[in-house]
Amino acid sequence: MESTLSDLTSSLSRDMPEVLRWGGALARRIREFNISLPGKTSGSHLTDALTLADIGVQEILVGALRDRDPLFRQARIEAEEENGDLHLFADHAPWTIALDPIDGTRQYRDRTGDGYAVMLSLRTRDTLHYSLVFLPEMGESGTWVEAIGDTIRCGPDDPLMTARKTLDAIAPVDPDNRPDSKRIYLIGFQDHDAARAHDVTDAGLEGVAPDDMPGSIYPLLADGQFGGSLIHSPNIYDFPVSLHMARILGGDAVWVHDGQSVHFDELWMDERADMLRLPGIVACSANRQTLETLVELAGDWSRQRYAD
Secondary structure: OHHHHHHHHHHHHHHHHHHHHHHHHHHHHHOOOOOEOOOOOOOOOOOOOOEHHHHHHHHHHHHHHHHHOHHHHHOEEEEOOOOOOHHHOOOOOOOEEEEEEEEOHHHHHHOOOOOOEEEEEEEOOOOEEEEEEEEOOOOOOOEEEEEEOOEEEEEEOOOOOOHHHHHHHOOEOOHHHOOOOOEEEEEOOHHHHHHHHHHHHHOOOEEEOHHHOOOOHHHHHHOOOOOEEEEEOOEOOOHHHHHHHHHHOOOEEEEOOOOOEOOOOOOEEEOOOOEEEOOOEEEEEOOHHHHHHHHHHHOOOOOOOOOO
16 A cells, blocks of 8 residues: 555656646636636535636546556545546545645636636545645746645746656745744635634634635745634645645644544535535644644534534
């Protein structure tokens, strides 16, 4: 198992950066058109956005995983959308590749910012082993975030080099020189995101609701502009990348009701949003003291995502 996991990690890091770059180019191009689709009905404007880009980029990602290395088909695929040859991958395996073809779909669809991303990660039941994020419109040519081993890279794309060489040329994040921000991203509390952000601020940190976010959480967490997140029932297509980075940086992601480290044995299907989620409220930070503050604050908040 360990050798297969190592091979999966190295193969994903070798083969998939250029594929995410291609997916990002497609997303950037078709964003110029009317691309909205119906399909999600949770009642939350933050999770119900769906576009042709979600479908098109996922087709590219799944097709590349199908064709690039037979080893990839030994893993399970958990993808936010339902298209692509998902049936060709394992039904049961200790390794899961998660895909989010367009993270930040509402901002992408509404053309309100550059914080959308194409994302891929590899996990086992207890933790992450590889994370890759490409933000096609952040910066002149896009921005990368990659987590592998004990290394996080965050920096600009260079389309004159291969994607893998570009990533290798980005200096790793230095945990000892990374700022320790008090800003905490909140999402998932339905109509109460802003109120919960105020609660976090009152606890001595700085809560930031979704509408006030300056961009994607992943580069902001990597470079220390944000200290972490507090999320109600986070989905398993994008949130685990934050968990991965927090653990590399010496922190963790924990359930606030008991302070225990998050694992992936207890997922539930949110039928309203058509996505798999972790149960309850999860605090994530590179700073252990910040985690303690968030656990103390939110430990008795309701674990139910939707009101009856």
